[in-house]
Amino acid sequence: xxxxxxxxxxxxxxxxxxxxxxxxxxxxxxxxxxxxxxxxxxxxxxxxxxxxxxxxxxxxxxxxxxxxxxxxxxxxxxxxxxxxxxxxxxxxxxxxxxxxxxxxxxxxxxxxxxxxxxxxxxxxxxxxxxxxxxxxxxxxxxxxxxxxxxxxxxxxxxxxxxxxxxxxxxxxxxxxxxxxxxxxxxxxxxxxxxxxxxxxxxxxxxxxxxxxxxxxxxxxxxxxxxxxxxxxxxxx
Amino acid sequence: xxxxxxxxxxxxxxxxxxxxxxxxxxxxxxxxxxxxxxxxxxxxxxxxxxxxxxxxxxxxxxxxxxxxxxxxxxxxxxxxxxxxxxxxxxxxxxxxxxxxxxxxxxxxx
Numbered sequence: 314x315x316x317x318x319x320x321x322x323x324x325x326x327x328x329x330x331x332x333x334x335x336x337x338x339x340x341x342x343x344x345x346x347x348x349x350x351x352x353x354x355x356x357x358x359x360x361x362x363x364x365x366x367x368x369x370x371x372x373x374x375x376x377x378x379x380x381x382x383x384x385x386x387x388x389x390x391x392x393x394x395x396x397x398x399x400x401x402x403x404x405x406x407x408x409x410x411x412x413x414x415x416x417x418x419x420x421x422x423x424x425x426x427x428x429x430x431x432x433x434x435x436x437x438x439x440x441x442x443x444x445x446x447x448x449x450x451x452x453x454x455x456x457x458x459x460x461x462x463x464x465x466x467x468x469x470x471x472x473x474x475x476x477x478x479x480x481x482x483x484x485x486x487x488x489x490x491x492x493x494x495x496x497x498x499x500x501x502x503x504x505x506x507x508x509x510x511x512x513x514x515x516x517x518x519x520x521x522x523x524x525x526x527x528x529x530x531x532x533x534x535x536x537x538x539x540x541x542x543x544x545x546x547x548x549x
Numbered sequence: 550x551x552x553x554x555x556x557x558x559x560x561x562x563x564x565x566x567x568x569x570x571x572x573x574x575x576x577x578x579x580x581x582x583x584x585x586x587x588x589x590x591x592x593x594x595x596x597x598x599x600x601x602x603x604x605x606x607x608x609x610x611x612x613x614x615x616x617x618x619x620x621x622x623x624x625x626x627x628x629x630x631x632x633x634x635x636x637x638x639x640x641x642x643x644x645x646x647x648x649x650x651x652x653x654x655x656x657x658x
Contacts, residue, residue, distance in 0.1 A: 332608050332621070337588055339611075339618025340572035357589035365593075 318348035325352075328359050370444040377440040382433030389425040392432055396480060400488060400507065413504040420505050431512050435476050435519070439469035445530055468526025475522025479515040487514065551636040555603075557582055558594055559633040562604060562623045570609060570620035571595075595623065603629035 322341070326334045337358065341351045364371070385392060415421055446465045491510075520527075551559070561577035562569040571591060578586045598604045609620040625633070644650045 332619070333592060335608070335611075335619045336571050336621035337592070339615035339620060340575070340588065342616040342618065343572045343614055344575065354588040357587050358592055361589045361593050 315348045318352045322348075322352050322355050325355050325359050329362060333362075367448055370448045374437075374441045374444045377437040377444070378430070378433050380433075381436035381440075382430045385432035385436065386425065386429035389429055392428050393425065396428065396511065400511065402485075406489065413507055415504050420503070424504050424508050427508065427512055431516060434516065435473055438472045439466075442468050442472075442526075442530075464526050464529045468523050468530070471526055472519050472523040475519035476515050478522070479518035483518055484511060484514055550639070551603075551632055554586075554590065554594055555598060556633060556636045557586075558591075558598060559603065559625055559629055563625045563630070563633070565623075567624075569623040569625075571623075572620075574623065592621075595621070598629070601628075601632075602626060603632055 322338075326338055329337065337355065341354075346354070442465050488511075557578050558574060561574045561581065564581075565573050565577060571588075575586055575588075575591055578584070595604065595606060599606055603626060605624045605626055606621050609622040611617050611619045
């Protein structure tokens with residue numbers, strides 16, 4: 314357990330700037346800190362550092378998603394109607410009641426809220442990626458910036474097309490398959506269970522579509538991080 | 550105006566003099582103030598103080614005691630000394646005539 318803690322400390326400390334990493338690990342070995350406590354300390358420092366570097370962009374991304382979600386909430390009935398069409402059809406084909414049940418009064422409102430947030434995520438995805446790009450681009454050369462532009466645009470397009478594909482093709486195909494296995498059971502399909510699955514499915518497929526673009530952006534951010542610690546690498 | 554923790558850090562660094570670095574400052578704060586300061590609080594506060602020009606930091610030599618790792622050495626600047634003195638003055642002035650300030654030689658209840 315202690316070994317695992319120290320391994321985690323070593324691994325996590327790689328996220329720190331090299332000089333700081335040296336000082337922190339040296340301080341820990343000098344003060345003979347307990348492994349668990351040292352792990353929490355390093356975790357705290359790493360989180361503070363990451364939040365400091367991503368904080369503004371993260372905050373803007375959250376604000377973007379929140380505004381887009383608010384906008385989507387206004388059109389909640391249309392969104393539910395569009396997404397629920399396939400579900401209602403599938404339930405009808407399988408001779409199941411398409412009147413979904415709910416156990417608590419808050420669930421219908423919660424469902425609309427979740428759907429709004431999901432749509433907000435899709436609407437705000439270009440802005441979120443733009444913010445991610447801003448946090449990386451400061452450390453890139455002119456050529457790299459130019460080559461990354463299409464990737465940001467393509468990632469947003471892929472994310473949205475992934476969601477569209479999930480709604481129009483994958484979800485209508487997957488639902489009959491999933492529900493057909495429950496024929497021998499008594500169905501009591503609740504709105505929260507049903508829509509949680511659908512929402513996770515749509516966002517999951519959209520993220521899978523976006524993976525190439527995300528990989529490229531992560532690669533760029535790693536390149537920037539390597540460049541920042543350039544002199545240290547050449548020292549070893 | 551300094552924060553309480555910033556003042557503790559400046560005091561600890563000034564007391565340690567040329568031996569002021571991360572682990573030593575933590576020990577000093579634990580001894581003087583009686584509470585454990587986390588690494589996160591220590592290093593982010595060091596950065597903040599350096600940005601304000603109240604301290605100077607640089608990487609020192611590696612020692613075997615530290616597993617061959619280097620220290621982040623700290624020195625309080627003249628501006629830092631002035632800021633700490635001003636903070637102390639404010640606390641001393643604000644505490645004058647307050648019942649919880651112990652008079653020299655008085656027995657604690």
